[in-house]
Amino acid sequence: MIQINNLHKSYVTGNNSLHVLKGLNLEIEEGEFVSIMGSSGSGKSTLLNILGILDNYDEGAYSLDGHLMQDLNETQAARTRNKMIGFIFQSFNLISFKNAMENVALPLYYKGVSRRKRNQMAMEYLDKLGLKPWAHHMPNELSGGQRQRVAIARALISKPRIILADEPTGALDTQTSYEVMEHLKQINEEGITVIIVTHEYDIAAMTHKIIRLKDGVIEEIIKNGDLKSFQAQYNRNINKSEHHV
Amino acid sequence: MFDIDVWQEIFSTIRKNKLRTFLTGFSVAWGIFMLMILLGSGNGLQNGVKQEFASNAVNAMWIWTGETSMPYKGMKTGRPIRFNNRDYTFLKNKVNGLDEVSSRFYLPGDTNYAYGNEYGSFTTVTCHPALRDVENIKLNKGRFINHKDITDFRKSIVIGKDIAKALFKEEDPIGKYIKVNDVPFKVIGVCHDPDNRNDRTAYMPVSTAQRIFNGGDRVHSFAVTTKMVTSEKQAEAITSEVREALAQRHKFNPDDKRAMGAFNMLTEYLRTMKIFQGIKIFVWVIGIGTLIAGIVGVSNIMLILVKERTREIGVRKALGASPRSVIGLILMESILITTVAGYIGLTMGVGIMEVVNYGLEQAFASGGGDGIFFRNPTVDFGTAITATLILILSGAIAGYIPAKKAASVKPIEALRDE
Numbered sequence: 294m295i296q297i298n299n300l301h302k303s304y305v306t307g308n309n310s311l312h313v314l315k316g317l318n319l320e321i322e323e324g325e326f327v328s329i330m331g332s333s334g335s336g337k338s339t340l341l342n343i344l345g346i347l348d349n350y351d352e353g354a355y356s357l358d359g360h361l362m363q364d365l366n367e368t369q370a371a372r373t374r375n376k377m378i379g380f381i382f383q384s385f386n387l388i389s390f391k392n393a394m395e396n397v398a399l400p401l402y403y404k405g406v407s408r409r410k411r412n413q414m415a416m417e418y419l420d421k422l423g424l425k426p427w428a429h430h431m432p433n434e435l436s437g438g439q440r441q442r443v444a445i446a447r448a449l450i451s452k453p454r455i456i457l458a459d460e461p462t463g464a465l466d467t468q469t470s471y472e473v474m475e476h477l478k479q480i481n482e483e484g485i486t487v488i489i490v491t492h493e494y495d496i497a498a499m500t501h502k503i504i505r506l507k508d509g510v511i512e513e514i515i516k517n518g519d520l521k522s523f524q525a526q527y528n529r530n531i532n533k534s535e536h537h538v
Numbered sequence: 539m540f541d542i543d544v545w546q547e548i549f550s551t552i553r554k555n556k557l558r559t560f561l562t563g564f565s566v567a568w569g570i571f572m573l574m575i576l577l578g579s580g581n582g583l584q585n586g587v588k589q590e591f592a593s594n595a596v597n598a599m600w601i602w603t604g605e606t607s608m609p610y611k612g613m614k615t616g617r618p619i620r621f622n623n624r625d626y627t628f629l630k631n632k633v634n635g636l637d638e639v640s641s642r643f644y645l646p647g648d649t650n651y652a653y654g655n656e657y658g659s660f661t662t663v664t665c666h667p668a669l670r671d672v673e674n675i676k677l678n679k680g681r682f683i684n685h686k687d688i689t690d691f692r693k694s695i696v697i698g699k700d701i702a703k704a705l706f707k708e709e710d711p712i713g714k715y716i717k718v719n720d721v722p723f724k725v726i727g728v729c730h731d732p733d734n735r736n737d738r739t740a741y742m743p744v745s746t747a748q749r750i751f752n753g754g755d756r757v758h759s760f761a762v763t764t765k766m767v768t769s770e771k772q773a774e775a776i777t778s779e780v781r782e783a784l785a786q787r788h789k790f791n792p793d794d795k796r797a798m799g800a801f802n803m804l805t806e807y808l809r810t811m812k813i814f815q816g817i818k819i820f821v822w823v824i825g826i827g828t829l830i831a832g833i834v835g836v837s838n839i840m841l842i843l844v845k846e847r848t849r850e851i852g853v854r855k856a857l858g859a860s861p862r863s864v865i866g867l868i869l870m871e872s873i874l875i876t877t878v879a880g881y882i883g884l885t886m887g888v889g890i891m892e893v894v895n896y897g898l899e900q901a902f903a904s905g906g907g908d909g910i911f912f913r914n915p916t917v918d919f920g921t922a923i924t925a926t927l928i929l930i931l932s933g934a935i936a937g938y939i940p941a942k943k944a945a946s947v948k949p950i951e952a953l954r955d956e
Binding site: 403 | 551553554849850853856862953
């Protein structure tokens with residue numbers, strides 16, 4: 294599904310060049326449930342932006358579903374995003390003057406689906422996430438968890454192949470976080486590839502594969518079978534940080 | 539490409555920023571409102587002045603004689619100049635710049651009119667048929683002097699409607715005989731001059747008058763129409779042509795204004811119209827200037843709007859909005875604000891001018907309004923259409939830079955947590 298070879302990305306600000314991704318290689322199969330971890334500055338957000346075709350890269354190759362994502366113009370990129378990828382953000386990014394249903398329907402609008410059809414579909418997806426009674430509420434009338442579920446419905450409505458979630462639980466309390474992760478797990482079980490960026494070990498531990506980035510390259514990939522040891526390591530890390538404090 | 543969703547998007551943002559939208563719209567509305575008021579006033583002034591010209595043909599010209607005030611070819615000053623019937627023939631046939639010619643012979647002393655027991659003293663003008671066009675004489679009844687009246691020395695007379703009222707009361711004057719200085723004349727028409735408050739003038743054939751009142755072939759003045767030229771220079775050239783030709787025939791210095799006087803209405807008319815042309819340009823410049831201030835305001839607001847909505851635009855792009863749809867959104871909003879606001883301003887401006895016009899017409903209709911150089915101060919349809927097009931265009935211009943900025947928003951930058 295996703296193939297990345299020798300990916301380089303630098304940010305140039307004035308005379309300074311910041312080399313963020315330094316020859317990254319990565320392969321993600323269809324239907325995987327992956328989390329990307331790493332300390333800040335490790336390049337995880339940059340990687341997610343490139344995966345989501347929100348940003349371009351300097352060197353290497355990125356293929357999505359067998360197509361090389363290179364030198365796309367804005368319109369092509371927008372079309373690909375609309376067709377292939379659903380986004381979930383830490384701060385939800387719902388449009389404040391649209392109600393829940395209209396927010397969910399927005400990607401279909403850019404797909405050219407008729408108003409009635411897309412509102413009907415939006416209602417279906419809201420129902421799936423248990424939000425039907427709130428369909429006509431504005432985002433500021435919803436709780437954080439509800440907002441994130443609206444955002445998930447919005448990400449799903451265009452039937453994407455991949456869900457990219459940037460710190461989807463970063464603004465939520467633990468219980469709500471777990472609920473959101475439960476939704477993402479269900480989505481994954483329906484066959485959609487889910488990639489989340491997180492810095493929370495417990496969240497990462499719920500995925501099937503953890504990619505740890507460090508200084509712009511992959512430090513390690515923890516696969517399904519190793520998750521138990523990851524749990525142990527995670528506990529160790531917590532103990533370590535507690536010792537430090 | 540009417541797309542209800544685009545409009546819904548636009549209206550929801552407008553609804554969110556009512557005051558700001560109103561203030562922006564107000565500046566545009568004000569601009570176009572002022573433009574309409576200025577244009578209307580300019581038109582009103584122009585129409586008012588045109589009305590002043592309307593009592594005569596705008597290409598009318600009068601030529602009269604006096605005494606020489608400059609010595610010429612050995613002849614001393616103070617010599618009277620006299621026109622005659624041969625000058626009439628000459629002006630009519632030989633002078634290129636002239637269209638129609640009427641000569642006039644002044645009757646000596648008062649002219650007394652009598653019909654039955656009614657009598658009065660009125661002005662008598664002797665003329666050729668052409669005078670009707672030169673002085674815009676309107677007929678209420680019957681006909682004006684014609685060619686046959688001139689050649690047959692008929693005793694025909696066209697009387698002003700006040701004369702008819704004085705002599706005939708309710709009776710129909712056409713075909714009746716009245717006595718002018720004891721000579722019977724047949725009334726062939728009743729006329730009025732649209733701009734004269736009194737119609738106490740009668741018109742009779744110049745040939746008949748010369749014969750009856752011992753005029754010989756004497757002509758005191760000419761009333762003519764010139765060719766309808768379009769520049770002041772050309773109009774003046776006609777005056778000079780006439781002056782030089784007559785100076786040669788009567789042997790006086792062509793520069794001698796006392797020997798022969800001439801007044802060319804067309805020169806005055808063209809000069810006045812040129813002033814109005816200037817006023818019109820001035821009005822447009824001011825109006826457009828005001829409008830530009832409005833446009834800059836809209837552009838400014840849209841720019842702020844784009845800045846405020848950067849995040850939202852970023853989200854839309856992440857969800858698959860193409861740059862085109864983002865540009866369209868901003869551009870449409872800008873065009874909508876300017877067009878709607880502009881249209882309100884336009885309607886109000888035109889409305890006020892219509893109200894003023896109504897008031898003026900009432901004043902004129904009730905016989906007042908003398909000396910008001912202001913008539914029909916309205917803006918024509920074409921100008922209103924032009925203004926509307928300018929509005930839509932300015933909306934597009936106002937939205938262009940903000941839209942461009944919105945399209946260049948990078949989703950990652952917009953979505954980056956601050």
